[in-house]
Amino acid sequence: MAARVVKLIPSRSAFLLCDVQLKFRTAVHGYDAVVATGNKLLRAAKIQEVPVIVTEQNPRALGNTDDRIDLASLGPLHLATVEKTLFSMATPEVLSLLEKHDFKSLVLMGIESHVCVLQSTLDLLERGYDVHVLADGVSSCNKEEVPVALERMRQAGAQITTSESLLFQLQGDASKPNFKAFANVIKAEKETTTQTLQTLLPVRHAAL
Numbered sequence: 227m228a229a230r231v232v233k234l235i236p237s238r239s240a241f242l243l244c245d246v247q248l249k250f251r252t253a254v255h256g257y258d259a260v261v262a263t264g265n266k267l268l269r270a271a272k273i274q275e276v277p278v279i280v281t282e283q284n285p286r287a288l289g290n291t292d293d294r295i296d297l298a299s300l301g302p303l304h305l306a307t308v309e310k311t312l313f314s315m316a317t318p319e320v321l322s323l324l325e326k327h328d329f330k331s332l333v334l335m336g337i338e339s340h341v342c343v344l345q346s347t348l349d350l351l352e353r354g355y356d357v358h359v360l361a362d363g364v365s366s367c368n369k370e371e372v373p374v375a376l377e378r379m380r381q382a383g384a385q386i387t388t389s390e391s392l393l394f395q396l397q398g399d400a401s402k403p404n405f406k407a408f409a410n411v412i413k414a415e416k417e418t419t420t421q422t423l424q425t426l427l428p429v430r431h432a433a434l
Contacts, residue, residue, distance in 0.1 A: 232356050232385050234331045234395045236274070240305075240324070241267050243280045244315055244336025244343055248289035254337050255369035259422040263363035263389050264295050264335060266415045270393050271303055273407045276333075279323055280307040281315045283342060313342045316349035324355070331356050333392060335363030340375035347379045358385045358392060362422050372426075388427075390419055 243264055251257050271278055278300055280291055291297065297304050305327070308319045315334075324332070332355050336343055343364050347357050359379055366372050380386050390412065397408050 234333075234356075234358065234392070236276075236331075236396050236398065238328060238330040239276050239333060239396060240327070240329045240331075241271055241276055241278045241333045242315055242320075242335070242346070243267075243278060243291070243295070244334060244346060245281055245283040245288075245338075246292050246295060246336050247282055247285065248292055250288070250337055250367075251292065253367045254365050255367065255372075256365045256422075256425045257337075259425040260335070260337060260363060260365050261292055261294055262418050262422050263360060266389055266411070266418065267333070267335065267360075267363070267393075268296060268300060269411045269415070270396070270408065271300060273404050273411060274393070274396050275303065276396065277303050277305050277327065277329075279305050279315075279320060281310050281317070281320065281336075281342075282307060283313070284311055285309055313345045314349045315342065315346035316353070321353070329355070331358065333358045333360065335360045335389075337364065338366040338371070339364045340366050340371040340378075344375045344379060347384050348382055351383050356385070357383075358387055360389050360392065361386055362388050362419075362426050365426060388423070 246264055282291055305323055308317060310317050332350055334347060334357055347359060350357050376386055
């Protein structure tokens with residue numbers, strides 16, 4: 227039987243930023259690259275009008291979301307920052323937001339790949355969401371964990387992709403009025419995207 231084709235539904239998409247917190251800054255492989263991808267997605271979110279949900283794992287111990295991630299610029303597109311102790315992002319608060327806004331396509335990025343990102347992906351897939359995991363937007367303290375986690379998510383039914391590919395899927399059409407602004411973001415992020423791919427993806431070829 228042919229595999230099910232899973233496409234993004236732009237009008238029902240949300241970005242989920244998982245636990246990109248200050249205490250992980252010196253521990254996670256390629257942490258700055260994860261932050262860079264997060265900021266690129268936020269810049270695009272404002273143009274493509276994609277809502278964003280953020281979680282923080284035990285912020286009293288691990289700190290808040292990295293202040294280099296410009297959540298304030300999102301305005302009402304930043305639906306919430308949810309504190310959690312669950313490793314999964316599928317907390318009652320997050321699930322309530324997903325249901326309230328009738329989301330279907332969830333774009334997941336953050337840390338750690340083999341813990342919170344993996345458990346979030348499995349829980350959200352189980353609840354019927356289409357989960358798109360950014361290979362250039364996730365990492366772990368031990369880089370060797372990442373390809374195993376990505377493959378586990380792929381086996382479970384997640385779509386493993388890259389930030390630029392995903393953003394072009396959301397855009398869909400060069401004739402849209404916002405295309406020039408979108409293209410400007412892609413161009414402005416070109417060098418950063420290259421550096422991020424070189425930092426994060428070489429350890430993942432087995433899963434890609």
